Amino acid sequence: MTGSSGFVLVGGGVASAAAAAGLRDQGYDGRIVLVSDELHLPYERPPLSKEFLSGKFGLGDFQANPEGWYAENDVEVLLGTRVSAVDPGGQRVVLSDGGSLTYDSLVLATGVRARTLTGFEGDRVHSIRAIADSERLGARLAPGTHLAILGAGFIGCEVAAIAAARGVRVTVFEPAPVPLVRALGEEFGTTMVDIHADHGVDIRAGQQVTGMTETARGIELQTRDGEVVECDELLVGIGSIPNAELAVEAGIAVDGTDGGIVTDELGRTSAPHVFAIGDVASRLHPTYGRSVRVEHHDTAMRHGANAARNLLGQSVPFTDEPYFWSDQYDHSLKAVGHAGPTATKVVRGSVEGRSFSVFSLEDGRITAVATLDRPRDLMTTRKLLAVPHQATAAQVADEDFDLKGLLPQRPRVRRTEAPS
Structure with missing residues (x-):
């Protein structure tokens, strides 16, 4: 046409x-x-x-x-x-x-x-980017089957949570010593490993899969340290x-x-x-x-x-801050902002209690936050990112300090009574 x-x-x-x-x-x-x-x-x-x-x-x-x-x-x-x-x-x-x-x-x-890996192809190998991909993988997630996942990023972890809830045995291979460090920091990575372990998911951080062989029964994965792991289906989630x-x-x-x-x-x-x-x-x-x-x-x-x-010719620059979320089991992970490479990381809340936020500070200003089950921290930070403010690491880390106090205060309007 x-x-x-x-x-x-x-x-x-x-x-x-x-x-x-x-x-x-x-x-x-x-x-x-x-x-x-x-x-x-x-x-x-x-x-x-x-x-x-x-x-x-x-x-x-x-x-x-x-x-x-x-x-x-x-x-x-x-x-x-x-x-x-x-x-x-x-x-x-x-x-x-x-x-x-x-x-x-x-x-x-x-x-x-989806990024693919040479040598990792076949009917039992999956990626997720389109409806057909999700339909195809979902049809294979029968209780008792074994799903292996390459990559403990957001898609890998989200699929692991869904599969585990359906009675699927899940093993996740992540080359980095701690998952999600680059995106969210070590506290989130170690916490998410523990949360997945509570639901039966085996996240093998620091282990890299180097090859695969499709057999009559399924897939054999070869790891860098010489181990052979058998699985029924394989999800490649490496970016x-x-x-x-x-x-x-x-x-x-x-x-x-x-x-x-x-x-x-x-x-x-x-x-x-x-x-x-x-x-x-x-x-x-x-x-x-x-x-x-x-x-x-x-x-x-x-x-x-x-x-x-x-x-339409209005010339409006895009200044919105990046925002994303990930739901895994009954936990909600959310983040907003963009932290530079020199940002100072400050933890607020309890990592052990699995309710915390990691703030990024640059030149006395909050530039990003990642939260685990702390929606108030996220909502307040979204407001702070849009206005001038100054914050110290001590203030951000102190849960008794109200972060809303960093927001610019509106001047009070004094009311005067009209003469009678």
């Missing part, structure tokens, strides 16, 4: 869906085409390793916009269709069916894909890779470190009339003075809403 100009959104996640909704909310009545290589309408991805995998959610429970919204709002959706090339000079995209679309502005929201190939092939700048498509604070790429948002975007953040690429649902959704305003 060949279409007239308008806005073309590439990607089937919440970033594209939020951009489409934002454009209509802002009053734009021109053509919007959303192109996705998946067969499902845009949906949220966190439930793939949580509620959808557990069976609590059906397909209709985590769509980014209601099913009828696209038709009601005159948004064309091309499912099962891939953009095979971008022509910035001609303001045109080429489609996998041989057709093309011209655009006034193009939004690349192509997301990321992700940005889907930036379209940008590379079109000559659009890509970050050499994180692999994301480089944008300014408005989401604009190095090519005129081309934006990038969501997990694939390495975006200049005005608060940090540097580019950051965030792979979180909340940021992708907010990127989409922000992109709608910038597509």
Whole structure:
């Protein structure tokens, strides 16, 4: 097909869906085409390793916009269709069916894909990035089976929790001495290992799997120390890779470190009339003075809403702080903010009691917090991140100190009585 100009959104996640909704909310009545290589309408991805995998959610429970919204709002959706090339000079995209679309502005929201390992392939090997992946793994999680997981990151740990609740034996291999150290710190890593152990999950930190062999009965994993571990199914959860190939092939700048498509604070790429948002975007953040690429649902959704305003010429920089959450068993892990490499870490609460927060302080200012079952710390920090404040490590660590006292105080208005 060949279409007239308008806005073309590439990607089937919440970033594209939020951009489409934002454009209509802002009053734009021109053509919007959303192109996705998946067969499902845009949906949220966190439930793939949580509620959808557990069976609590059906397909209709985590769509980014209601099913009828696209038709009601005159948004064309091309499912099962891939953009095979971008022509910035001609303001045109080429489609996998041989057709093309011209655009006034193009939004690349192509997301990321699961990182794979050479030699780890086969019918019993899984990753989770799409609905079909979660459906396929969920069908294999029968009570009594043995699931091995490579990587104790968030997806690995979330799947481990769901599988254990279904009566599956779970072994998680993590090369690092303590899981989640890079993302959250040692306190969280050691605590999560203990929590999983309480539910029968064996997290083998410091152990690396070097090879696998698929047998008639299942899979044999070989570890670096020479052990052979048998399992029925294997999940590879070792991170992700940005889907930036379209940008590379079109000559659009890509970050050499994180692999994301480089944008300014408005989401604009190095090519005129081309934006990038969501997990694939390495975006200049005005608060940090540097580019950051965030792979979180909340940021992708907010990127989409922000992109709608910038597509319409409002020039609104994206300054929101990264936020994410992970539910494992009856525990809620949440974090907000972005800590630099020189940040001082301060613990508030009880690590032993599994109710604590780890704050990041830089130059006397709180820049991030990660919390375990402490929603108040998170809510207060979200407010602090948006305003000037000064804090000491002693204040943050002291639970008797009310963190709300760090917020700027509004001047009191003295009431005077009117003369009688």
